[in-house]
Amino acid sequence: MSDIKNLTRKEAEEKLQTRQADLAKVFEAARTDDGYDYSKAVSVVSGASDAIAVAEHVKALNAEADELAKHVETFREADKAAADFAARGKARPGFVHPGQGQGGQPANRNQFKSIGEQLVNSPEFKEWYGQRSPQGATVQFGDMLPSEFLAKAAAFETMGSKALMATTSGFAPESIRLPGFVEAVTRPIQxxxxxxxxxxxxxxxxxxxxxxxxxxxxxxxxxxxxxxxxxxxxxxxxxxxxxxxxxxxxxxxxxxxxxxxxxxxxxxxxxxxxxxxxxxxxxxxxxxxxxxxxxxxxxxxxxxxxxxxxxxxxxxxxxxxxxxxxxxxxxxxxxxxxxxxxxxxxxxxxxxxxxxxxxxxxxxxxxxxxxxxxxxxxxxxxxxxxxxxxxxxxxxxxxxxxxxxxxxxxxxxxxxxxxxxxxxxxxxxxxxxxxxxx
Missing domain, CATH: 3.30.2400.10 (Major capsid protein gp5)
Structure with a gap:
């Protein structure tokens, strides 16, 4: 089983499926009404002559399957770490105090402006508007995530409109449902x-x-x-x-x-x-x-x-x-x-x-x-x-x-x-x- 560490994820997954199939074949042959009789599976285990040999074979297959499963799980955790790394790279900082950005402006100034305001103040829009170019203009909002853009587009009010922070503005207090449930009335077993x-x-x-x-x-x-x-x-x-x-x-x-x-x-x-x-x-x-x-x-x-x-x-x-x-x-x-x-x-x-x-x-x-x-x-x-x-x-x-x-x-x-x-x-x-x- 030392060679397992050298397997790729695909190779390990394929080998794990094979070992599971081998175990299923033995268990199916040995199954009885009250458990397993491994003497009935001698014919499906190559080289086995009695129930003990079959049981030893099952033990070895199970140990190898466990090792393969751990190997595959290691790859899956690594893939998850890669996904987490990519997600963290997209994160944006929260609000900071005015004066900490360039030119004495808030570093998060875009978050105070509506989409329309950012559009008309962009250099690309101003240049197009001045030249009246028929080709149009392309404006990019590189500092905004798509989810932020959609949220602003769907909102009738932006933070620049200084809306009152109240429950009527959509920031309702959180209500947590009590655990469990109330059972319906039903006849008891008597x-x-x-x-x-x-x-x-x-x-x-x-x-x-x-x-x-x-x-x-x-x-x-x-x-x-x-x-x-x-x-x-x-x-x-x-x-x-x-x-x-x-x-x-x-x-x-x-x-x-x-x-x-x-x-x-x-x-x-x-x-x-x-x-x-x-x-x-x-x-x-x-x-x-x-x-x-x-x-x-x-x-x-x-x-x-x-x-x-x-x-x-x-x-x-x-x-x-x-x-x-x-x-x-x-x-x-x-x-x-x-x-x-x-x-x-x-x-x-x-x-x-x-x-x-x-x-x-x-x-x-x-x-x-x-x-x-x-x-x-x-x-x-x-x-x-x-x-x-x-x-x-x-x-x-x-x-x-x-x-x-x-x-x-x-x-x-x-x-x-x-x-x-x-x-x-x-x-x-x-x-x-x-x-x-x-």
Whole structure:
């Protein structure tokens, strides 16, 4: 790698691209679902006989690529220094005091004169005006930068007109925007906090359901036949669905606003999970939708009728125990329905869930209450949120990508997108119970 110092910038850049391509070839051959298996890349590395040899080859390529990148960066810094040097050469001094220029005139006298005044007082203009030459005259303003000339040409007043320095003259006080931003109002993620999570590596989640379970255990006399029970299993399958979101962002936003990329990434991921939260509760199961808890065949339901809200929810808990043969763990209630319950008072006006000075327990009949806006108002859910009865399987985590679609490349726009794949499985639907008419 000592020869790298003798390379030109073009030679170093070309060699760096070659080394990057060599590394990409090895990584592509060695890539696995959980990392890299370098024994799979033996065939693409000349002279390598095992995984260690491939790893040593990768280490050497990476070290050389780092050295080349530093070499190229040195050239780039030198080019930047040259550009800075040229820019400094165009700089003009600021205002100086009168008398410091030639002939007792201000050194920056041109800055006090308008373009027209400088024109008519120039020797070239006076000579042309005196001779009335048809060829015209050429006047050069060598002491003025083009940007200064354009600024004076666009201004209706120059410094020679002695305009008052006020905000109305365009010199307004600077206003710095506060950092950060104010988030828009949006629904929080609520159901995912209590759903058991699992992983799946397939396009569907196949599982066995015990559809028939008949116990025939009984006493028997000596020498008599044994009683015989009947168990029947049926294979079920739930498809993994994809939830997506995307956001177009201009190049300038990505480059000039340090906050925008991380902001967009986090908001896209939040939006996907928020949609997953709603789908897990209310998805109708029609492709490409997930089948949510409320639309799963086999969950129990009960109309509140004339029962107080709290009584109806307790009856649902009992039915989960006696019919679903599971232990209820949570109540899922719309915030407005929970409001009615939380404000319940006795006949003499005492709040039964605690004084208004206290936050009050978000519990009912000993179970935590999850306030969820995805569930419709006037419908509540009681369930046994145990891994034995329900699991949300994730095919993979949230994937965020940035690229171009359609004509975005020529428009300076990039699309940021996020997606995830998941499947919700209710192994025992009867472990969940809705109460309507809340």
């Amino acid at each position: 159901l995912l906090d209590i759903l058991p999570m699992g992983n799946v590596s397939q396009a569907a989640v196949p599982y066995m359901e015990e559809t028939t379970r008949t116990h025939a255990a009984a006493e028997a006399a000596e020498g008599a036949a044994f009683a015989e029970s009947t168990f029947v299993f049926t294979q079920r399958s739930i498809s993994v669905v994809k939830i997506t979101d995307s956001l177009p962002v201009t190049d300038e936003q990505l480059e000039d606003v340090a906050l925008i990329e991380s902001y967009a990434n986090s908001r896209l991921a939040y939006g996907v999970r928020q949609r997953l939260d709603g789908q897990a509760m209310t998805g109708n199961g029609t492709a490409p939708n997930m089948r949510g808890i409320l639309n799963t065949v086999g969950i129990q339901t009960l109309a509140r009728g004339t029962d107080p809200q709290m009584d109806a929810l307790y009856k649902a808990m009992v039915r989960i125990r006696t019919i679903g043969r599971a232990l209820p763990t949570h109540h899922v209630i719309h915030p407005l329905d929970w409001q009615d319950i939380r404000l319940t008072r006795t006949a003499d006006g005492i709040y039964i869930f605690g004084s208004p000075m206290e936050s009050g327990p978000e519990r009912l009949w000993g179970l935590p209450v999850v306030q969820n806006e995805a569930i419709a108002e006037n419908t509540s859910l009681v369930g046994s949120f145990e891994p034995s009865w329900i699991t949300l399987f994730e095919r993979r985590g949230i994937d965020i990508q940035v690229g171009y679609t359609g004509s975005q490349f020529t428009q300076g726009i990039r699309t940021m997108r996020a997606d995830m794949r998941a499947a919700l499985v209710l192994f025992r639907p009867a472990a969940f119970h809705t109460v309507t008419g809340m």
